[in-house]
Amino acid sequence: xxxxxxxxxxxxxxxxxxxxxxxxxxxxxxxxxxIFARDAFRDFPAGIGFAVGSMMxxxxxxxxxxxxxxxxxxxxQTLFLKRLRSTAAGxxxxxxxxxxxxxxxxxxxxxxxxGVLAAVSDGPADPLLLIVSGLLLLALMLALALATAGVTxxxxxxxxxxxxxxxxxxGLAMWIGLTSADSAPILKALLPSGATTQLSINAxxxxxxxxxxxxxxxxxxxxxxxALIIAKITFHWEPRR
Amino acid sequence: MHPxxxxxxxxxxxxxxxxxRELSLTVAQGELYALLGTNGAGKTSTLESLEGHRPATGGSxxxxxxxxxxxxxxRRRTGIMLQNGGFSPELxxxxxxxxxxxxxxxxxxxxxxxxxxxxxxxxxxxxAQLSGGEQRRLDFATAVWGRxxxxxxxxxxxxxxxxxxxxxxxxxxxxxxxxTTFLLTTHYLEEAQQHxxxxxxxxxxxxxxxxTxxxxxxxxxxxxxxxxxxxxTAPSGAERLPDGGFVIRTAxxxxxxxxLLEWAADNRVxxxxxxxxxxxxxxxxxxxxxxxxxxxxxxx
Numbered sequence: 319x320x321x322x323x324x325x326x327x328x329x330x331x332x333x334x335x336x337x338x339x340x341x342x343x344x345x346x347x348x349x350x351x352x353i354f355a356r357d358a359f360r361d362f363p364a365g366i367g368f369a370v371g372s373m374m375x376x377x378x379x380x381x382x383x384x385x386x387x388x389x390x391x392x393x394x395q396t397l398f399l400k401r402l403r404s405t406a407a408g409x410x411x412x413x414x415x416x417x418x419x420x421x422x423x424x425x426x427x428x429x430x431x432x433g434v435l436a437a438v439s440d441g442p443a444d445p446l447l448l449i450v451s452g453l454l455l456l457a458l459m460l461a462l463a464l465a466t467a468g469v470t471x472x473x474x475x476x477x478x479x480x481x482x483x484x485x486x487x488x489g490l491a492m493w494i495g496l497t498s499a500d501s502a503p504i505l506k507a508l509l510p511s512g513a514t515t516q517l518s519i520n521a522x523x524x525x526x527x528x529x530x531x532x533x534x535x536x537x538x539x540x541x542x543x544x545a546l547i548i549a550k551i552t553f554h555w556e557p558r559r
Numbered sequence: 560m561h562p563x564x565x566x567x568x569x570x571x572x573x574x575x576x577x578x579x580r581e582l583s584l585t586v587a588q589g590e591l592y593a594l595l596g597t598n599g600a601g602k603t604s605t606l607e608s609l610e611g612h613r614p615a616t617g618g619s620x621x622x623x624x625x626x627x628x629x630x631x632x633x634r635r636r637t638g639i640m641l642q643n644g645g646f647s648p649e650l651x652x653x654x655x656x657x658x659x660x661x662x663x664x665x666x667x668x669x670x671x672x673x674x675x676x677x678x679x680x681x682x683x684x685x686x687a688q689l690s691g692g693e694q695r696r697l698d699f700a701t702a703v704w705g706r707x708x709x710x711x712x713x714x715x716x717x718x719x720x721x722x723x724x725x726x727x728x729x730x731x732x733x734x735x736x737x738x739t740t741f742l743l744t745t746h747y748l749e750e751a752q753q754h755x756x757x758x759x760x761x762x763x764x765x766x767x768x769x770x771t772x773x774x775x776x777x778x779x780x781x782x783x784x785x786x787x788x789x790x791x792t793a794p795s796g797a798e799r800l801p802d803g804g805f806v807i808r809t810a811x812x813x814x815x816x817x818x819l820l821e822w823a824a825d826n827r828v829x830x831x832x833x834x835x836x837x838x839x840x841x842x843x844x845x846x847x848x849x850x851x852x853x854x855x856x857x858x859x
Contacts, residue, residue, distance in 0.1 A: 319662055326650065326658045333649040393647075401645030401701075404610060405662035406634040556612070 319407040323415025331389065331419055341385040341423055345377040349431040356439055359495075366439055367519030368495030373431050374452060374518050375491040375511055378459045381424035384480050386417050386463035391470040399555045409555075417460060424459075428452050443524020447531060451517040454538045458511060461545035468552025487511035495519065513537040561624040562587050563709050563740045564609065570617035571604045571764075578604040580764040581618070588708075591731075591741040593751035595840065596761035597848055602744040603642060605761075606713050609742070610639055622709065635664035638702035642713040646694060648687035652678050655686055656700050665705025676700045677726055691718045699727055703734065710734070712743045716750060728754060748840040760844055767847045772840065779838040779846055781812035783819060785830040794822045804832070812837070 331337050352369040359368045393399050393416065402412045432448065435441075442448045462483055470479045487510060494506050494515050506512040513534045520526035520534070564586035571579040579601040586592040594602050607613035608620050611627035620626070622633050646655050656669045673679050676696040681689060689697065695718050702710050712731075716724045724747075731741065731754065745751055751758055752772050760768040760775065768775050786804045787793060796815075797805040809815040816835050823830050 397644035
């Protein structure tokens with residue numbers, strides 16, 4: 319049932335031009351510019367890692383977070399969620415089916431842009447860690463999307479509710495990439511997506527110890543758990559009466 | 560054998576507002592039960608509890624002997640026509656019926672179902688391009704997909720033209736002949752009067768009356784209504800209505816009508832717009848609403 323819902327959801331995303339553009343063209347366009355200008359980042363504290371962190375955050379925020387919040391709010395507003403719940407499909411299957419397309423779209427985009435960057439530059443130093451950081455970032459954005467969808471009334475309202483966690487992580491990725499790793503490391507790691515951004519930079523540049531990288535995973539896991547708890551409390555399947 | 564639907568003292572509350580209070584009813588296999596009432600009577604909340612969408616504040620709801628929130632077990636046997644909405648404007652009618660049909664856990668043929676509801680030639684049309692009536696027919700198609708044992712219809716004919724309503728009822732009648740059980744809400748009381756085996760009348764969240772049409776309507780007197788020329792004297796027993804007409808309420812329709820016609824002939828009075836008949840469901844519903852609204856201190 320999850321696959322059936324996911325297939326239908328993918329069709330709906332593809333047929334909705336504004337969602338399709340914001341989920342694919344904008345993050346891919348941004349990534350293309352960063353890859354094209356990669357040599358300009360070599361003197362940055364994070365080096366090409368700046369481009370890696372920025373691309374990964376842009377794709378996961380725009381391709382997954384914003385898309386998932388917008389589509390969940392839209393499906394709720396049109397009572398599509400209620401109709402899905404009128405079938406034999408369970409809640410977990412329904413949610414998994416609805417978020418699967420933006421997750422897969424984002425994962426494919428990440429693979430493409432990082433693959434292209436790897437082909438035209440040196441790196442990544444630690445491909446496995448890069449994959450782990452990508453998966454953690456996607457999991458974080460998915461959990462944050464579910465939590466944000468709980469307080470979002472409509473697709474139009476999503477333009478407001480997604481703003482903090484769209485601009486915040488993108489700005490944070492730039493801050494981390496443009497400043498020394500010694501500058502406010504705890505604050506950077508504790509802000510949502512800060513730790514995964516640092517992790518992806520470490521994975522590309524290969525200049526951090528294993529213990530440091532493992533430590534960077536903890537804040538992300540904490541944010542995922544907190545977001546899922548908020549989602550469990552706030553998420554509703556029908557428009558509020 | 561369990562009844563298909565068992566509702567025992569169901570209560571549903573939103574904040575401080577009781578939408579449903581202590582409502583009990585059962586629906587037997589093969590029966591068509593119509594739950595009727597005024598707006599805000601608690602019909603939709605009752606249906607949503609039955610569908611597993613709305614948790615009960617009190618009481619219990621069983622469908623096929625199970626909690627309706629056990630979706631996988633109950634929904635395979637239940638078709639649901641929602642009151643409105645729920646289709647994606649980006650999908651076609653065919654894609655929509657295929658999606659919700661396959662998720663129902665029952666098997667059927669999408670082209671056949673669309674033909675049954677008269678949407679065969681609109682299969683490739685996006686839902687956004689369908690008229691309101693066509694979307695209601697698509698909704699009905701999802702409910703009857705795979706011939707479920709129980710079909711819940713929430714105001715199924717709202718927005719349908721006369722032909723589409725007749726077509727819908729012919730499908731319902733055909734399924735009933737195969738033993739399908741129906742629970743229906745509608746504001747078209749004449750449809751319930753014509754098709755339902757039993758009727759429950761709700762008002763203020765409570766079930767006020769239940770039975771066959773005959774059992775419910777016999778609680779009220781029959782009525783004879785007419786108007787008279789200006790200045791004419793009304794017969795004794797006639798009650799003047801606010802619109803200037805007259806009504807005679809009686810338990811002896813035939814003899815009272817005979818007496819009225821004799822009086823008119825003797826007095827050479829023309830009875831304009833003469834109508835006589837048994838009470839209708841809407842008379843009973845109005846009577847129930849009027850009775851409750853006249854009782855001070857009744858609150859929800």
